[in-house]
Amino acid sequence: MATGSISGSQGLSSGVWAQLQQQQAQRTADQAEQKARALRAQASDAQSTADRAQENARTLRVQSEQAQGEASGARMDLAAMRSMDTVQSQFNQWRAELASALGTAETSSPSVSTAATGSQPVLNADGQTTGTLLSVTA
Helix, strand or coil: CHHHHHHHHHHHHHHHHHHHHHHHHHHHHHHHHHHHHHHHHHHHHHHHHHHHHHHHHHHHHHHHHHHHHHHHHHHHHHHHHHHHHHHHHHHHHHHHHHHHHHHHHHHHCHHHHHHCCCCCEEECCCCCEEEECCCCCC
16 A cells, blocks of 8 residues: 555645646746836836937927027128128228318318308319309208
């Protein structure tokens, strides 16, 4: 009968062994499933972070393009202002030259300077009296 007990206990131990192996396999499967869920959650978080970063990059690109447009406009405004300053400077120079030339003409021709104050005789290039200069400026 000892042989029957040994084979029965071997059958019992192999059944317990199989059950232990199944429990271990179940734990391994459960752990793998938990790890897969955690990795999916991390991947979802990473994707959300990447989406936000990409949207921020788009926003920064648009703001950069706007700033570049403003800088270009400011450079064009500056060039226009410099051009206007140059024209104004040339105009002032021409006006000064004209005033100087007219001032020289007034001092060399007494009839021009006296004509503005009243009706004085006007002299021609030969120094002859030709008439009276009238002021017509209002």
